[in-house]
Amino acid sequence: MSFALIFLSLITIDPRYHTLDEIARELDSIAQHYPEITHLDTIAYSTTDSLPVFAMKISDNANIEEDEPAVLFVACHHAEEILGVEICMYMINDLVHNYGVDSLITHWINNREIWIIPLLNPEGHSIVMKGIDTTWRKNKHDNNNNGQFDPDFDGVDLNRNYDFYWSEGGSSSPPSEYYRGPSPFSENESRALAELARNQHFVFCNSYHSARTGLGEVIYFPWHGACGYPPDFTFLREIADSMAKRIVNDAGNGTYNALPGWSVDGKARNFLYGVYGTFAYTVEVSTTCIQPGWMVDDICERNLAGAYYLLERVEGSGISGHIYDQKTDEPLSAEVIISGYYDPELPARRSDEEFGRFIRLLTAGTYNLEIKKNGYETVYLDGIEVEQDRLTELNIHLRRITDESSIRKKKGIEVIPNPTYGYILIQLKDTNINQLKIYDSAGRLTKIFKNPETRIVWQCDDCSKRIVPNGIYWVIGYEDDKRTVIKTIVLHN
Ligand SMILES: [Zn+2]
Incomplete structure (x- = not known):
């Protein structure tokens, strides 16, 4: 009877999908074959089983930090969402095999730092790949500290564990599949990604997921939450739209869609954008989490178009x-x-x-x-x-503020010459000055600012917009019958 139960409960995952061991062997082999353009790193060991979390950097001179824009691709925050792992492995192979062959790929590898984390949640992934529970989502955090794995109680949703509006997202209840963990960054996996982001200043991040229910083939971007839109919303959306329309859907009759993510909470996407300004996207791959093996190559190939758009867009507007x-x-x-x-x-x-x-x-x-x-x-x-x-x-x-004489202050007027850029900044603080006039050293009126704002940039020009010669100028602020006079020096490059 127990044999029958085990037989029934174990579902075989198509061998097209990589196990952690297969990933380890393949990445190791790639690193050996392409030492100039790859750097294989273990950025963490998983929270409970201490399984390695690999990150592969693909770039020319991969072993040194160069002044090149960095882009991150990461998959499998959620254990059951295994298609993203395949996209990352497919991308790694495609990039290294086409270096020196395809001119665009060669250009990207020479001029970007491409970081790929194919499997962020190896311990959760192993539960899925062994067929123990193919709907497992979390890692295996021992929530009740009893030294064994209790599927009904253990595990943290890694994508609710980031330290950005952490308490707004997921669930505070350990049995929940959306359990955000006992504290922000309680998990080795999310902490390692955050640490990498802190060091690398990623311009872009694609985090690959799949939807178990609800909308698939969607790209989410930050954010449309209770607190409104983020400052880069227009730009985030433009890029999400451009990426989405390059990825053909599984049905072949349309493309992915881009949508603002509703919640502002401890997801990687919100953290990366909120804290570091990384344009971070969640790609919900395909229409469900696990597709038959024969579909995998095709899904990966179509998703490369989106990923590669980002590699190109780094040099765009x-x-x-x-x-x-x-x-x-x-x-x-x-x-x-x-x-x-x-x-x-x-x-x-x-x-x-x-x-x-x-x-x-x-x-x-x-x-x-x-x-x-x-x-x-x-x-x-x-x-x-x-x-x-x-x-x-x-x-x-x-310019370091060491020479106080370069900045002149008097009764609410501050004059800061900026020879590097050929302008003078005039700031008004707690004053009712309603007119500013600038005179040259011969006493000729050079420029007038009526009803000045609190910050005026004088481009060192006169009333006819001609650039004035180098020399001493007098800035005079008028407030009713009072005058405040400050000397400044114009010094062009
Ligand atoms: Zn997910």
Whole structure:
């Protein structure tokens, strides 16, 4: 009788799907064959069974960190969603086999850092692959601490465990399939992904899932929650739409669709975007979690079109650049604000520490930037043009605030000359100044600002928009019958 029960309860998974051992062997073999362009890492050991979580980096000079945009593909937060594992393995093989053969793939490998985590949840995956429970979702976290695996009580939903609005998502009840864990980042698996993201500053992440019920063949992006839309919503959606329409559906009569994810909670997608600004997407692969083996190659092949779109889009419309210390040329991690696309509630979007590099993906148009760092003068770059399908490159030097004489302050007016960019910033604080006039050293009226805003960028031009010569200028603020006079110096490059 027990034999019959076991026989009935074990469902065989098609051998087309990889087991963890097969993944380990295949990645190892690829790393040996392609040492120049691959780097195989074990980023974690699973929370309960200590199974390895592999990450493969594919890039030229794969063993060193280069100043190249990084993109992440990750699969199998949820154990039963095994199609994503196959997409990742398929992609790894396709990339390495076509290096030096296909010009686009060669370009991407030479100019990107492509990180792929084929199996984030190996211990949950093993329950599915052994046929013990092919609908298992969580890892095997020993929730009741009894030293054994209790399917009715154990496990954490890894995709509700990230430290971003953690308490808003999933369930607080251990038996739930959506149990978010005892605390944010209680699980080795989610913590390892977050750590990788902190180091790599991913521009994009595709996290592969499948829908057990509900909508499949959908790409979710951040977010449309109770707190509204995120600042990059327009850009996130444009890219999600472009990716979705490149992936043909299983039926062959249409494509995937893009939708904003409703909840703002401890999912990887929300965490990666919310904390690091990564454009993070959830791809719900196919129409159900486990498809027959004969369908797998075809599903993978069609999904590559979406993944590869991201690899290309990294160089599309947007602004990228480096931020340096003006004196030492050292790279700086500084905050990059795009006016109108900024949420002060979210952590600052910063350039990376190693190279001072930032990438902000946008659509074609004109943008105003503000570059901020404590101890440095803020730089305002107004009217930066972004073209279709091209990254605008900027190199920005920040000047350390050491020489107080360069900034002049008097009764609510602050004048900050910025020789690097040929403008002077005039800031008004707690004052009722209703007119500003600028005179040159010979006493000629050069420029007038009526009803000035609190922040005025004087482009060192006169009333006819001609650039003025270098020299001393007088900024005079008028408030009723009172005048405040400050000297400044114009010094073009
Ligand atoms: Zn899922």
